[in-house]
Amino acid sequence: MEELMNYYHFERDQWRQFYSNEKIEISQNSLNQIKAFSDRISVLDVDEVFLPLTKLIKLRYNEYLSWQEEKTDFLQLPQKRVPFILGIAGSVAVGKSTSARLLAKLLEKFLPDAKVDLITTDGFLYPNRVLQQKEIMNRKGFPESYDMEKMLTFLNDLKAGADAVELPVYSHQIYDIVPDETQILEKPDILIVEGINTLQLPSNEMLYISDFFDFSLYVDANPRLIEQWFLERFGMLLDSAFKDPTNYYYSLATGDRNVAFEHAKKIWREIDYTNLREFILPTRNRADVILHKTKHHKIDDIYLRK
Numbered sequence: 001m002e003e004l005m006n007y008y009h010f011e012r013d014q015w016r017q018f019y020s021n022e023k024i025e026i027s028q029n030s031l032n033q034i035k036a037f038s039d040r041i042s043v044l045d046v047d048e049v050f051l052p053l054t055k056l057i058k059l060r061y062n063e064y065l066s067w068q069e070e071k072t073d074f075l076q077l078p079q080k081r082v083p084f085i086l087g088i089a090g091s092v093a094v095g096k097s098t099s100a101r102l103l104a105k106l107l108e109k110f111l112p113d114a115k116v117d118l119i120t121t122d123g124f125l126y127p128n129r130v131l132q133q134k135e136i137m138n139r140k141g142f143p144e145s146y147d148m149e150k151m152l153t154f155l156n157d158l159k160a161g162a163d164a165v166e167l168p169v170y171s172h173q174i175y176d177i178v179p180d181e182t183q184i185l186e187k188p189d190i191l192i193v194e195g196i197n198t199l200q201l202p203s204n205e206m207l208y209i210s211d212f213f214d215f216s217l218y219v220d221a222n223p224r225l226i227e228q229w230f231l232e233r234f235g236m237l238l239d240s241a242f243k244d245p246t247n248y249y250y251s252l253a254t255g256d257r258n259v260a261f262e263h264a265k266k267i268w269r270e271i272d273y274t275n276l277r278e279f280i281l282p283t284r285n286r287a288d289v290i291l292h293k294t295k296h297h298k299i300d301d302i303y304l305r306k
């Protein structure tokens with residue numbers, strides 16, 4: 001990747017030294033549990049990339065708590081808990097949700113008193129019915145396919161210290177918002193928000209979603225590799241779909257596999273890759289940290305905003 005302005009660049013070998021073994025704050029047993037949980041992430045990735053990253057986020061979190069306290073003192077307001085929000089952006093299929101799940105587990109271990117929750121912005125996509133009405137079914141994931149107002153209100157309510165906030169749930173299996181299901185968040189201390197649009201400026205809005213974030217990550221990789229990961233995930237979706245007629249991929253899964261993969265390649269080319277080039281990649285340098293991946297999801301370079 002070309003050098004980015006205003007970022008420190010670390011190769012993995014340098015970065016891993018920022019979490020030295022003497023300072024380990026979690027037991028080997030807990031670490032093993034995390035590794036077992038995330039079997040698709042290598043043990044080395046946890047040790048060499050995610051432990052230093054979690055340590056850095058913890059520094060920011062502690063600084064955030066002090067600032068919240070000082071700010072409310074200064075304004076002579078009563079103290080209240082306001083969640084620390086961590087955004088994770090990047091292409092479809094680059095590994096945002098896998099990284100987000102691992103970070104959530106690690107933060108819970110590093111900060112045992114903090115309530116850590118995780119959401120995906122997929123929940124703010126318009127349901128297929130609305131996308132069809134607007135004739136933008138082939139633009140799923142593009143800025144106009146999200147109910148940005150709903151998402152901004154949700155984030156605003158959270159930052160205002162609401163007792164409970166609710167958001168819709170998206171399912172890759174039905175390829176739609178799940179009817180009559182919501183996710184409820186009750187006063188998290190840390191909220192991880194993962195999604196392709198987390199660093200975007202919503203259309204017709206004056207506010208970046210990232211204005212609500214206290215820390216942000218962008219997961220980056222060569223689009224050719226991401227296409228491969230997209231197709232591998234598609235293969236897994238097909239494998240789990242062919243016994244379930246309610247699954248969106250059922251007819252593709254029960255038909256000719258080559259036809260199904262040709263379909264997926266077209267989707268990648270016309271929708272997800274176009275979205276990456278036009279709307280996702282341009283947001284990369286708004287992130288505090290960029291994790292760059294190479295073959296087999298190996299993180300080789302880490303960029304930290306100066």
Ligand SMILES: Nc1ncnc2c1ncn2[C@@H]1O[C@H](COP(=O)(O)OP(=O)(O)O)[C@@H](O)[C@H]1O
Pocket residue numbers: 040041042045090091092093094095096097098099229230232233236296297
């Ligand atoms: N570190 C990793 N090691 C191995 N496979 C991974 C890793 N991260 C993600 N994957 C795989 O890559 C695909 C895309 O990851 P996912 O987290 O679903 O991406 P996103 O949330 O960005 O769409 C999935 O099949 C996932 O299992």
Ligand SMILES: CC(C)(COP(=O)(O)O)[C@@H](O)C(=O)NCCC(=O)O
Pocket residue numbers: 091092093096122140141195196267271272
């Ligand atoms: C729901 C999504 C916009 C978000 O993707 P994610 O980051 O969760 O993988 C994406 O998976 C999607 O459905 N894109 C539309 C084209 C397609 O891949 O079917």
